[in-house]
Amino acid sequence: MKIGDILKRGVFSVSFEFFPPKTPEGERQLFETIEHLRRLKPTFVSVTYGAGGSTRDRTRNIVKRIHEETELTVMAHLTCIAHTKEELIDILKDYRDIGIENILALRGDVPHDKPDFRPPEGACRYAVDLVRLIRSEFGDHFSVGVASYPEGHPESPNMEWEVRFFKEKVSAGADFSITQMFFDNSYYYEFLELCSKAGIDIPIIPGIMPITNFKQIKKFASMCGATIPQSLIDRMEPVENDPKEVAKIGVEFAIKQCEDLLHNGVPGLHFYTLNRSKATLEIYEAIKDLIPARVR
Numbered sequence: 001m002k003i004g005d006i007l008k009r010g011v012f013s014v015s016f017e018f019f020p021p022k023t024p025e026g027e028r029q030l031f032e033t034i035e036h037l038r039r040l041k042p043t044f045v046s047v048t049y050g051a052g053g054s055t056r057d058r059t060r061n062i063v064k065r066i067h068e069e070t071e072l073t074v075m076a077h078l079t080c081i082a083h084t085k086e087e088l089i090d091i092l093k094d095y096r097d098i099g100i101e102n103i104l105a106l107r108g109d110v111p112h113d114k115p116d117f118r119p120p121e122g123a124c125r126y127a128v129d130l131v132r133l134i135r136s137e138f139g140d141h142f143s144v145g146v147a148s149y150p151e152g153h154p155e156s157p158n159m160e161w162e163v164r165f166f167k168e169k170v171s172a173g174a175d176f177s178i179t180q181m182f183f184d185n186s187y188y189y190e191f192l193e194l195c196s197k198a199g200i201d202i203p204i205i206p207g208i209m210p211i212t213n214f215k216q217i218k219k220f221a222s223m224c225g226a227t228i229p230q231s232l233i234d235r236m237e238p239v240e241n242d243p244k245e246v247a248k249i250g251v252e253f254a255i256k257q258c259e260d261l262l263h264n265g266v267p268g269l270h271f272y273t274l275n276r277s278k279a280t281l282e283i284y285e286a287i288k289d290l291i292p293a294r295v296r
């Protein structure tokens, strides 16, 4: 089922993001997580794509397994920066042929271990080029999602720039967007206002990162420019070596964050699960009565 069509019907979306594991044990654990989370009847689940195409086969195989072995709607992330157009078309043809209808179209980042990296000749330089490629080669076969950044992408000099290039992705045919993680909802609300003023009318689903490892999240957050509120740092830092306490505070924080988002009429919630179900299940249990009915 196409995510864009589901969202157009005004269905509230709950979704979970996974990454393709490197080992058979990691894959077993992922499918155990999926087994737990599918009981929540997510609108869709998504599988990330490694920087520079490093997980091309693994992402494809996990997407295929979820599609074939469960009833879940699955979206494949695809980054364009390191692929030629021909490679991207081959990857997309394969997804079409195995029955996948949803793609998160991303630029991706230059691999850290390849400072001399140059995109291949004629490559898609930005995510918008991938959205255009999908629409020109595959018409409406895929529902296309794109990333958005309530606090601005680290390469964007200001929010005006951010919204301008986000709008280009929407004009090129994106059906919906998922945001970068954020911990202060005011950035998201301000971003929605800027988008609305710019005439962007696709659903912008907030990405929620339940904190279970504070040191790791501090690193992620500083890399992607997400502000961690001082009040949360003050609670987390004294206990950052105590995984149980960190997870307890992280879940409490995410519950409050989701409650506020739900009170403000968000179109859905996308959880970055890091392939674990516990925190997401606890958050969902606490907010489930606030979630609008989800009949497709």
Ligand code: FAD
Pocket: 047, 048, 049, 050, 051, 052, 077, 078, 079, 104, 105, 106, 107, 108, 109, 125, 126, 127, 128, 146, 147, 148, 153, 154, 155, 156, 161, 162, 165, 166, 169, 178, 179, 180, 181, 207
């Ligand atoms: P773009 O939309 O192309 O934007 C990148 C930067 O370029 C922005 O600053 C934008 O303003 C600017 N820009 C865009 N168009 C132009 C133009 N024409 N001229 C000048 N500047 C321009 N990464 C992965 O490797 N794998 C994943 O699976 C993955 N999943 C993600 C999922 C979500 C929900 C999010 C939010 C991010 C994800 N990322 C993933 C990270 C993403 O690849 C990086 O943030 C990357 O740096 C930017 O990708 P993008 O698609 O947002 O790029």
